[in-house]
Amino acid sequence: MLDLQNVSKSIEGKTIVNDITFSVQKGSCVGLIGPNGAGKSTLVKLVSALEKPSGGSIQFIGKDVQDWTVKKLARHIAVLTQGGLDPYPITVFDAVLMGRYPHLGFFERESKSDYGQVDEVLNITGLTDFRDQMLDTLSGGEKQRVAIAKAMVQQPQLLLLDEPTTFLDIGHQKHILKLVKDWQKRDGLTVMMVLHDLNLAAQFCDELVLMDEGQIVNIGTSRDIITSETLEKVYHTNPEIIQHPTLNIPQILL
Amino acid sequence: MNSKHHKLWLWLPIFLLILMATMSFSVTLGAANINWQLVWQIIFSKIPWLSDWVDVTWSDSAETIVWDIRMPRVLLGALVGAALALAGAIYQGVLRNPLADPFILGVSSGASFGASLVMVFGWQLMLLGRFTLPAVAFVSGFVSLLIVYFLSRVNHKVRLETIILAGVVVQSFVGACLSLVLSLSNEQLQTIVFWMMGSLALTDWSYNQIIFPIILMVGVLSLFFVKELNMLGLGEEVAHHSGVSVQRTRFVLLVLASIITGAAVSVSGAIGFVGLVVPHIIRLLFGADYRVILPLSIVGGAIFLVGADAFSRTILAPREIPLGVITAFLGAPFFGYLLRRAKRGYF
Known part of the structure; x- marks a missing residue:
């Protein structure tokens, strides 16, 4: 579904992403991990066509992402950004409704079915009680749920997440990722997410891409990637690695 | 359905009624x-x-008196007020800056500079005749905007911080040119200064005929972009990911807003405060949804300026106070009151 071929990006002579090649299969969940400055967020920006690569190509369902119009691409790819939604004083309902925008024609009004979809998604994400509340009165976790709801009504095939859980407490972290996981099961969604938390990455992703200094160090399952040798090479620290008691995947202790 | 539309359909007719009342009352005022x-x-x-x-x-x-003297003036006041308030609302939304007003990108300094040249040298371009002044003011205002825009274009992208800084740079440069012209002029000095403070005096129907189609056209066009303006409110990256072509939308909206600013300034001078305060008042009273803000700002700006003009004509009659002075006197305290009352931190 998504094919990256020798993708590079440099800004003012500094190489941030260097010769990246990998592909993402339909319905899978790929986690991008690596230390700060590894180029993970930039890679997400390149895939969402927010920035142009300096070299290589990114094919999405057979067409370079740069060749899509912004609106058409938004029908297929939704993004949860690191910063989330700005605290703009509009209602949760109106904010989520904006996810329908790429499916509307120029100056086309939202129809009954669009409103219905928004209400359905508010129900799934547990936001029905917040429907008429202003966005700027919500907490960080609630706002991130609104962002997920907005992405859901966008009905994408690919969801990109850039550290969706960074500012959230463990309860909200789990909740957000569970929403994504359920959605993936329900609709066969493809997910690519940047995660800092290696334990969450091991739990929620089928495949991990470990990056360092703009390059891929290793691609594989959590068992291939979360090993003390690999992690020490990249993060320059030596964490303890244990088995998760029920999920049978590696987890780290600092 | 959501509540915003009900709000608009309730308040738009009320605003229009207030406008009609203010306008007809203003026509009755005078000697x-x-x-x-x-x-x-x-x-x-x-x-x-x-x-x-x-x-x-x-x-x-x-x-x-009613039809040829007072009506054109009152109507022009309504049009200019509507134009400035609409332009201000668009600038604030696009630049995401609460201090943005129609003059922030140098449109008014450019227009004032052009106008001062016309007044000092007494140009009358052949085809334009007495429309030379508004035409030159309009064109020079628009040229300043283009300079600002291309100054702030780095790597094919215009960033918000750069565009506002470029506006400041161009404004102060053109302002210096204007001061130079002022210092070199003698007898025209007072005319130019009065023009810069803004006035609706000396109008007849012809000015209305030029500016009405422009404002109508741009007003309607800008209403096509209310959804995009709301989406820009959630952040530019978020807007991009939801399918808004941010750079293009921003350029189109800035050009539209600058066209109406130029049109308004060219016929009435730089009347300050309307474009800053009216959209804020609407926002504080009715919320941040541009589907509501744009239409109500248009009518609200018209009401505000017609009212201010009525004051400027009557308070010290037969002497007229410059309109810009009145708009600041009326607008600033009311705005201050609303700011104190508002609970919300967001502009």
């Missing part, structure tokens, strides 16, 4: 004593079909 019934009778007598129902019982001089 000659004319009541509002007479005003409406004269207006109706000018409208085809309706004119059959009205008996002419008034003197020719009353008709001249």
Whole structure:
């Protein structure tokens, strides 16, 4: 579904992403991990066509992402950004409704079915009680749920997440990722997410891409990637690695 | 359905009624004593079909005062107020800056500079005749915007911080040019200064005829972008990911807003405060949804400026106070009051 071929990006002579090649299969969940400055967020920006690569190509369902119009691409790819939604004083309902925008024609009004979809998604994400509340009165976790709801009504095939859980407490972290996981099961969604938390990455992703200094160090399952040798090479620290008691995947202790 | 539309359909007619009342009241003000019934009778007598129902019982001089002297001025006030408030609302939304007003990108300095050149050198371009002043002011205002825009274009992208800084740079440079022209001019100095403070005096129907189609066209066009303006409110990256082509939308909206600013400034000078305060008042009273803000700002700006003009004509009559002074006197305290009252931190 998504094919990256020798993708590079440099800004003012500094190489941030260097010769990246990998592909993402339909319905899978790929986690991008690596230390700060590894180029993970930039890679997400390149895939969402927010920035142009300096070299290589990114094919999405057979067409370079740069060749899509912004609106058409938004029908297929939704993004949860690191910063989330700005605290703009509009209602949760109106904010989520904006996810329908790429499916509307120029100056086309939202129809009954669009409103219905928004209400359905508010129900799934547990936001029905917040429907008429202003966005700027919500907490960080609630706002991130609104962002997920907005992405859901966008009905994408690919969801990109850039550290969706960074500012959230463990309860909200789990909740957000569970929403994504359920959605993936329900609709066969493809997910690519940047995660800092290696334990969450091991739990929620089928495949991990470990990056360092703009390059891929290793691609594989959590068992291939979360090993003390690999992690020490990249993060320059030596964490303890244990088995998760029920999920049978590696987890780290600092 | 959501509540925003109900809000608009409730308040838009109320705003329009207030505008009608303010305008007809403003026409009654002045040295000659004319009541509002007479005003409406004269207006109706000018409208085809309706004119059959009205008996002419008034003197020719009353008709001249109402129809040829006061009406054009009041109507121009409404148009200029609507244009400036709409432009201000668009600038604030696109630049995501609460301090943005129609003059932030140098449109008014450019226009003032052009106008001052016309006044000092007494140009009358052949084809344009007495429209030379508005035409030159409009073009020079628009040229300043283009300079600002291309100054702030780095790597094919215009960033918000750069565009506002570029606006400041161009404004101060053009402002210096203007000061130079002012210091070199002698007898025209007072005319230029008065023009810069803004005035609706010396208007007849011809000014209305130029600016009305421009404002109507841009007003309608800008209403096509209310959804995009709301989405920009959630952040530019978020807007991009939801399918808004941010760079293009921003360019189109800035050009639209600058066209109406240029049109307004070219016929009435730089009337400050309307474009800053009116959209804020609407926002504080009715919320941040541009589907509501744009239409109500248009009508609200018209009401505000017609009212301010009525003050400027009557307070020290027969002397007129510059309109810009009145808009600041009226707008600033009311705005301050609303700011104190508002609980919300967001602009």
